[in-house]
Amino acid sequence: MLFSNINGIKKKKIVLLPHDHPDGDALGSSLALLFYFRKLKHDVDLISSTEYSKSFQWLPGIKNVIVFSKQNKYLIKKKIENSDYLFLIDFNNISRIKNLKNFLIDSNAKKVLIDHHPYPSCFDFMLSDTKVPATSILVFRFISNMNHLNKIDKEIATCLYIGLMTDTGFFRFPSITSETHFIAGKLIEKGINVSHIYNILQEKYSENRLKLLSKTLNKLKVLEKYRTTYTSISASDMKIFSCKKEDTEGFIYYGLGIENIVFSVLFFEEKTKKSIKISFRSRGNFNVSIFAKKHFQGGGHKNAAGGILENSLSESIKYFLSIIPNYYSDLITSI
Numbered sequence: 035m036l037f038s039n040i041n042g043i044k045k046k047k048i049v050l051l052p053h054d055h056p057d058g059d060a061l062g063s064s065l066a067l068l069f070y071f072r073k074l075k076h077d078v079d080l081i082s083s084t085e086y087s088k089s090f091q092w093l094p095g096i097k098n099v100i101v102f103s104k105q106n107k108y109l110i111k112k113k114i115e116n117s118d119y120l121f122l123i124d125f126n127n128i129s130r131i132k133n134l135k136n137f138l139i140d141s142n143a144k145k146v147l148i149d150h151h152p153y154p155s156c157f158d159f160m161l162s163d164t165k166v167p168a169t170s171i172l173v174f175r176f177i178s179n180m181n182h183l184n185k186i187d188k189e190i191a192t193c194l195y196i197g198l199m200t201d202t203g204f205f206r207f208p209s210i211t212s213e214t215h216f217i218a219g220k221l222i223e224k225g226i227n228v229s230h231i232y233n234i235l236q237e238k239y240s241e242n243r244l245k246l247l248s249k250t251l252n253k254l255k256v257l258e259k260y261r262t263t264y265t266s267i268s269a270s271d272m273k274i275f276s277c278k279k280e281d282t283e284g285f286i287y288y289g290l291g292i293e294n295i296v297f298s299v300l301f302f303e304e305k306t307k308k309s310i311k312i313s314f315r316s317r318g319n320f321n322v323s324i325f326a327k328k329h330f331q332g333g334g335h336k337n338a339a340g341g342i343l344e345n346s347l348s349e350s351i352k353y354f355l356s357i358i359p360n361y362y363s364d365l366i367t368s369i
């Protein structure tokens with residue numbers, strides 16, 4: 035069994051892989067595992083296939099993250115190929131780590147998935163539960179199943195708590211269960227500073243990010259009849275404010291904060307201007323995962339999903355506006 039093997043005396047080579055543009059859950063879960071496996075004296079690396087947002091620069095252990103680049107490509111390839119275990123963290127399909135995909139395919143390492151997204155691809159070991167609000171819950175369960183709760187120190191607890199906080203929208207999404215709060219409680223017992231973490235997550239934004247947010251909100255349109263709101267970020271907006279994709283995290287929730295709105299959509303024009311990434315968030319029973327899958331080759335969770343269109347920004351919005359009337363009855367009855 036994997037767990038006893040990892041728990042054994044023999045030092046293992048472990049590589050932790052969060053998804054592209056890692057968010058708080060992907061980074062928090064990966065860093066917690068990094069600290070944990072180091073305590074077990076394994077040889078661990080944490081490799082990110084793309085850069086992470088500057089707002090995470092304060093995370094404990096973040097300096098250990100190796101970010102993929104042309105310069106370290108071969109080093110990373112070697113690490114992935116020579117590892118005993120590869121942990122795929124907070125994603126369900128290897129297309130979510132584009133730069134590292136081929137290294138992964140070529141590696142004979144045992145692949146362990148720890149994730150909460152629906153329809154995961156199959157790997158050697160699966161710690162998949164689509165009902166939990168964050169992957170960090172699964173990391174907590176993993177450590178707990180190893181009987182190692184005593185190994186969770188303040189640093190590990192902080193990392194896991196960040197995953198919980200960010201993926202639950204600061205403990206307010208419907209995916210939250212009593213287990214979420216039970217685990218949060220256990221993490222607080224380890225001495226973490228809850229209000230400090232909250233303040234840092236809220237305040238580590240650049241001036242340019244705020245300006246981009248302002249521009250995005252200025253463009254926000256409300257379709258009152260469909261209880262829907264949408265807005266867009268163009269490639270030139272991103273250029274003007276020299277923002278990265280990660281800086282736009284959370285923008286989509288502003289629209290959902292308007293009274294009576296149950297569906298929020300954000301169109302994001304890729305740098306190449308050849309495709310548009312679209313994010314969907316909803317309240318209540320309007321299932322955005324089904325919506326994204328049906329019209330935008332995407333998917334996700336019931337209240338949070340994404341998709342893509344190979345089209346211009348204006349055409350993509352036009353297309354969206356043409357299909358939204360079909361969801362009239364679902365949207366007006368969503369509670």
Ligand SMILES: [Mn+2]
Nearest residue numbers: 059124169201
């Ligand atoms: Mn997650």
